[in-house]
Amino acid sequence: IFLPHLMASMEVEESYIMIKPDGVQRGLVGEIISRFEKKGFKLKGLKLFHCPKQLAEEHYKDLSSKPFFPKLITYITSGPVVCMAWEGVGVVASARKLIGATNPLQAEPGTIRGDLAVQTGRNVVHGSDSPENGKREIALWFKEGELTEWTPVQTPWLVE
Ligand code: IDP
Ligand code: MG
Numbered sequence: 001i002f003l004p005h006l007m008a009s010m011e012v013e014e015s016y017i018m019i020k021p022d023g024v025q026r027g028l029v030g031e032i033i034s035r036f037e038k039k040g041f042k043l044k045g046l047k048l049f050h051c052p053k054q055l056a057e058e059h060y061k062d063l064s065s066k067p068f069f070p071k072l073i074t075y076i077t078s079g080p081v082v083c084m085a086w087e088g089v090g091v092v093a094s095a096r097k098l099i100g101a102t103n104p105l106q107a108e109p110g111t112i113r114g115d116l117a118v119q120t121g122r123n124v125v126h127g128s129d130s131p132e133n134g135k136r137e138i139a140l141w142f143k144e145g146e147l148t149e150w151t152p153v154q155t156p157w158l159v160e
Contacts, residue, residue, distance in 0.1 A: 009090045014044070015128045016137035017086055017095055021079035022117075023124035024048070029082055032112055032125055035098055036086055040158045045085035045138065045147040053077050059140060068121070075121060085138045085147055089159075092134050095127040 019032050037043065051059075056076040063069055086095065100111025104123050107114035117124045128134035138147070 009093065009131065011131065012087065012089055013092050013131040013134055014085055014087050014138055015092045015095045015134045016126070016141060017084045017099075017128075018126040018141070019082035019084075020076060020122075020124055020126060021081055022075075022122045024080050024082060026116075026124070028116055028124060031116070033082070033084070035112060036084070036095065039094070039098065040154070041086045041088040041091050041095070042150075042152055043084060044087050044149070045083070045142050047083050047142075047146065048080050049083050049141075050080045051077055055140070059137065071121065083141045085142060092128055092131050096129065099125050099127045 017036065019029055023029065023032055033043075033046075053073060056073045057064070060069070060072055060076070063072065066072075088094070098112060100107030100113035102113075102123060103120045104113040104117035105119075107117075109115060112125050113123050128137050
């Protein structure tokens with residue numbers, strides 16, 4: 001089967017990764033950030049933020065007709081989240097693989113959800129599902145001046 005959203009792109013992309021309130025409350029912030037850091041992606045934005053209902057609804061607007069939507073909004077606004085912008089070649093699909101399947105019981109061991117969660121409604125982390133949504137979500141969650149351009153010293157040891 002052809003799964004274009006799981007194919008690594010050769011383009012420099014940005015992904016919006018968010019540690020959901022359960023990940024923050026369970027003390028998993030360092031563990032989750034560390035997985036993206038160790039993989040070799042570049043962190044461009046990072047903040048702890050208690051998200052208002054309106055922003056949660058905008059972020060998940062494609063799911064607004066789903067029966068679980070009200071519970072999803074309550075969940076995402078129930079406590080602080082950690083908002084992150086990560087950059088790299090193929091980061092969108094790669095981050096989705098690091099995160100694992102939506103249902104943590106189906107997520108492979110070794111993935112964040114596979115290792116750290118048991119329920120879809122408490123699956124600890126969000127990752128953008130396309131480069132377009134990566135851009136859209138970063139623009140939605142970060143204000144101007146909250147993103148930083150920099151070159152990590154490790155770059156030549158990560159890419160030829
Ligand atoms: P994703 O986060 O893996 O991209 P989506 O289908 O985009 O999954 O759904 C967004 C989020 O909505 C999920 O991560 C999960 O928190 C929640 N969600 C999705 N499906 C269900 C469900 O059937 N019951 C409860 N929550 C759900
Ligand atoms: Mg999604």
